[in-house]
Amino acid sequence: MPSNTKLSRLLDAGADLIVDGALATELEAHGCNLEDALWSAKVLLEQPQLVKRVHRDYFRAGANVAITASYQATPLGFARRGITEEAALERVALSVRLADEARREHLIEHPEAGPLLIAGSVGPYGAYLADGSEYRGDYILSRNEFLEFHRPRIAALVEAGVDLLACETLPSLPEAEALLALIKEFDVESWLSFTLRDGGHISDGTPLAQVARLCGDQPLVAAVGVNCVPLELVSPALDALGNATDMPLIAYPNSGETYDAVTKMWGPAAAGDSPAGPGSQQPESLAAGAAVWRGLGARLIGGCCRTTPDDIAAVARPSENPLPRGGMNCLRWLPR
Structure with a gap:
């Protein structure tokens, strides 16, 4: 058993948890220019207190889980700026401290908020490339190359005290397999969430059923699902996932807009047939979709790119976010 099992214990106790929303979107709303290969990790260098402010906004909105600003914070990425590996990993650790400070401050003001978790973001190699590869999965690395890329950041996140890892926006099976090896190496609970080619396959074409079986065999994986x-x-x-596993599922989609990796801009969803299949309909909002997703096994729901604290607040409202398994009262026994 890993030393920290807060997430699985919450899920075992019957909790349905709210994950936060987009970090970069809110940082841009506060005036940050993120047209940069480091993306939100740039703010860890320039205005770290803004990161804490956004975490607090999401806690106020009702989020139970904060994802750190380490998605694109890698030694290789920071090296492009002439930053040493030691200094880069200190920024990774800083992302954890900022989320934890936001949590502590929120619980002082709202002690009734219940257990709040910090998930250390582990973005894919494609995020380091900063060319949209996390939505294609078309890069090829050896297992050792994946391990060497991800190990330093995971070590820094674990040492800084995250409650779990959010291995997110994963587009390929080989990268997921390497991350599962590191999760075992560091004995840390995690979730794995993937990007999609269509409603039945992750971005590299691997069937979701295969992904579900792979993750279901891993005791340190507390949930599997999709994001962005x-x-x-x-x-x-x-x-597709629920038909292949009975483990908890997670979903934190984007707003429904389309990302252009060349211009690094978001625009209206593309016209034409839905990648989910003919006749598929997009929910009117994150909150509107949440009730359906819970019925399909999603125990953790939040938002990704272009979602806001208002979106998370709508998902967290009692009328739209029933907790039929006992609600937050069942969480009181867990340590914070």
Whole structure:
């Protein structure tokens, strides 16, 4: 058993948890220019207190889980700026401290908020490339190359005290397999969430059923699911996962807009047939989709790119976020 099992114990106790929303979107709303290969990790260098402010905004909105600003914070990425590996990993650790400070401050003001978790973001190699590869999965690395890329950041996140790892926006099976080896190496609970080619396959074409079976065999994986996918793909993806595993599922899609990796801009969803299949409909909002996704087994729901604290607040409202398994009262026994 890993030393920290807060997430699995919450899920075993019957909790349905709210994950936070987009970090970069809110940082841009506060005036940050993120047109940069480091993306939100740039703010760890320039205005770290803004990161804490955004974490607090999401806790106020009702999030139970904060994802750190380490998605694109890698030694290789920082090296492009002439930053040493030691200094880069200190920024990774800083991302954990900022989330933890936001949690502590929120619990002082709202002690009734219940257990709040910090998930250390582990973005894919494609995020380091900063060319949209995390939505294609078309890069090829050896297992050792994946391990060498991810190990230093994971070590820094674990040492800094995260409650779990969020291995997120994963587009390929080989990278997921390497991350599972590191999760075991560091004995840390995690979730794995993937990007999609369509409603039944991750971005490199691997069937979601195969991904579900792979993760279901790993005792340190507390949940599996999807993130940064269009709203309309969530239901078919959860259905495919749920047919292959009975483990908890997670979903935190984007707003439904389309990302252009060349211009690094978001725009309206592309016209034409839905990648989820003919006749598929996109939910009107994150909150509107949440009730359906819970019925398909999603125990953790949040938002990714272009979602806001208002979106998370809508998901967290009692009328739209029933906790039929006992609600937050069942969480009181867990340590914070």
